[in-house]
Amino acid sequence: MNELHNRTKIVATLGPASAKKEVLLQMIKAGLNVCRINFSHGKHEEHLQTINLIREINLENNFNVGILADLQGPKIRIGDMENNGVAFAAGDIVNIITTPKVGDKESIYITYTAFPKDVNPGEIFLLDDGKMQMRVLDTNKTDTVKAEVIYGGILSSKKGVNLPFTKTSTPSLTEKDREDLEFALKHNIDWIGLSFVREAKDIIDLKKIIAKSGSTAKVVAKIEKPEAIDNIDSIIDVTDGVMVARGDLGVEMPMEEVPLLQKQIVRKCNALAKPVIIATQMMDSMVANPRPTRAEANDVANSVLDGADAVMLSNETSVGLYPVIVIEAMSSIVRNIENGMYPYYNDSQIEEHPETFLADSVCNSAVYLAEKTSAKAIVAMTFSGYSAYQIASQRPKARTFVFTGNRDLMNSISLVWGVKAFYYDKFETTDQTIKEVNNILKENGFVQEGEVIINTFSTPIAEKGRTNTIKVSVA
Numbered sequence: 001m002n003e004l005h006n007r008t009k010i011v012a013t014l015g016p017a018s019a020k021k022e023v024l025l026q027m028i029k030a031g032l033n034v035c036r037i038n039f040s041h042g043k044h045e046e047h048l049q050t051i052n053l054i055r056e057i058n059l060e061n062n063f064n065v066g067i068l069a070d071l072q073g074p075k076i077r078i079g080d081m082e083n084n085g086v087a088f089a090a091g092d093i094v095n096i097i098t099t100p101k102v103g104d105k106e107s108i109y110i111t112y113t114a115f116p117k118d119v120n121p122g123e124i125f126l127l128d129d130g131k132m133q134m135r136v137l138d139t140n141k142t143d144t145v146k147a148e149v150i151y152g153g154i155l156s157s158k159k160g161v162n163l164p165f166t167k168t169s170t171p172s173l174t175e176k177d178r179e180d181l182e183f184a185l186k187h188n189i190d191w192i193g194l195s196f197v198r199e200a201k202d203i204i205d206l207k208k209i210i211a212k213s214g215s216t217a218k219v220v221a222k223i224e225k226p227e228a229i230d231n232i233d234s235i236i237d238v239t240d241g242v243m244v245a246r247g248d249l250g251v252e253m254p255m256e257e258v259p260l261l262q263k264q265i266v267r268k269c270n271a272l273a274k275p276v277i278i279a280t281q282m283m284d285s286m287v288a289n290p291r292p293t294r295a296e297a298n299d300v301a302n303s304v305l306d307g308a309d310a311v312m313l314s315n316e317t318s319v320g321l322y323p324v325i326v327i328e329a330m331s332s333i334v335r336n337i338e339n340g341m342y343p344y345y346n347d348s349q350i351e352e353h354p355e356t357f358l359a360d361s362v363c364n365s366a367v368y369l370a371e372k373t374s375a376k377a378i379v380a381m382t383f384s385g386y387s388a389y390q391i392a393s394q395r396p397k398a399r400t401f402v403f404t405g406n407r408d409l410m411n412s413i414s415l416v417w418g419v420k421a422f423y424y425d426k427f428e429t430t431d432q433t434i435k436e437v438n439n440i441l442k443e444n445g446f447v448q449e450g451e452v453i454i455n456t457f458s459t460p461i462a463e464k465g466r467t468n469t470i471k472v473s474v475a
């Protein structure tokens with residue numbers, strides 16, 4: 001069952017290979033916690049079917065699989081290609097044009113209309129996450145750029161284009177993003193991923209739109225541009241979660257800088273109790289193979305050791321041949337690290353905010369108490385989830401359990417390291433509540449008779465204030 005699986009959560013992108021009931025159910029049973037819906041691909045109609053499928057499976061099995069809607073952002077793409085793929089070799093000359101058409105050997109449509117205006121002869125641009133490279137030979141500054149292929153390959157439909165050497169001028173929420181956002185909010189999605197975030201204001205603006213719609217959706221800032229690295233502290237401060245989007249980040253910046261950036265971002269997120277996802281190419285070879293490379297196994301393991309809340313799969317599960325086997329493989333790597341190497345990743349630095357200092361201190365002390373008493377469970381009675389984020393950010397050896405009357409929180413918290421949620425909406429006396437909660441943990445096999453449980457909550461219980469109380473009890 002899902003309960004006995006990984007604490008580091010698994011996010012998987014759904015697509016034609018996985019948005020089917022039998023496959024998705026098996027993926028969840030193998031350890032999938034959050035489904036990513038990528039608005040770069042597919043129609044609303046298809047996304048709605050996927051959303052309904054996830055909800056149906058949740059309902060039938062009492063699961064809390066969360067949903068992350070990943071907005072495309074100002075990503076530049078090419079259009080459809082002839083036969084869904086055209087081969088290019090070094091030295092080929094091709095026109096990049098801003099008038100829509102199916103691309104071929106002679107010309108390729110690009111979605112970025114200012115492309116001929118923004119680029120200059122000699123500038124390099126990259127396609128398909130950097131797998132192909134071209135150089136600008138000439139531009140007419142209106143609708144056509146003549147380019148030479150430097151590194152060729154097979155260019156298939158709708159692949160991304162990166163212009164790391166060109167100053168681009170696009171808003172962070174495009175017209176398409178606004179439509180996709182409205183759709184996502186209408187369908188009560190748990191997490192909204194914003195691509196190509198440049199500054200904190202991008203997140204603040206998005207949060208305003210979300211709040212205005214009356215939604216409680218949380219925001220993931222996707223870090224994939226040098227500007228986001230420059231503004232990383234202020235971005236982490238205002239966002240609910242972060243994604244290290246290594247696909248674009250490794251093209252927009254020198255790829256050799258990504259490993260250290262990953263470690264720095266994860267550390268900052270852990271310190272502020274913001275969940276952080278490591279994404280892209282984690283198990284890339286499993287798109288076509290039933291086993292990962294040793295390097296991929298190491299990448300997943302090291303991301304866990306860095307302190308990631310979640311590791312993500314993209315094309316491995318959206319279009320890959322082995323959507324279930326890749327989750328099984330990822331899950332077993334994660335679990336093995338968590339079981340064997342525990343002391344190596346329990347070193348997160350905690351920052352206490354002045355405005356939440358008391359609650360933060362209570363949560364931090366609960367983790368300390370849990371270590372000291374070898375507790376099996378830390379319970380957070382919470383409506384907002386705040387205390388659970390805070391507790392989980394310290395990666396306690398005891399599992400973190402949320403008891404909440406907030407149904408939305410049960411799915412959104414699926415992204416957060418080591419947290420499992422139970423629905424609980426009775427708030428009678430503190431003694432009665434603790435007794436009931438501990439019994440639920442015992443009945444579900446999470447603690448055995450005689451094991452220690454650390455309960456955190458807020459008293460007076462009826463006031464539902466910030467966490468201010470810790471109780472040590474024995475099951």
Ligand SMILES: Nc1ncnc2c1ncn2[C@@H]1O[C@H](COP(=O)(O)OP(=O)(O)OP(=O)(O)O)[C@@H](O)[C@H]1O
Nearest residue numbers: 013014015016038040041042072160314315318319
């Ligand atoms: N829903 C889908 N329908 C068809 N093809 C898809 C779908 N999702 C993904 N793909 C294919 O799988 C590839 C990798 O998937 P992935 O989700 O990583 O997309 P991506 O294009 O890299 O997006 P992004 O840059 O936004 O992360 C895509 O480039 C696309 O060819």
Ligand SMILES: CC(=O)C(=O)O
Nearest residue numbers: 245246247248279280
């Ligand atoms: C996930 C994503 O957007 C990236 O890696 O670029």
Ligand SMILES: [K+]
Nearest residue numbers: 040070071072
């Ligand atoms: K996207």
Ligand SMILES: [Mg+2]
Nearest residue numbers: 224245247248
């Ligand atoms: Mg990206």
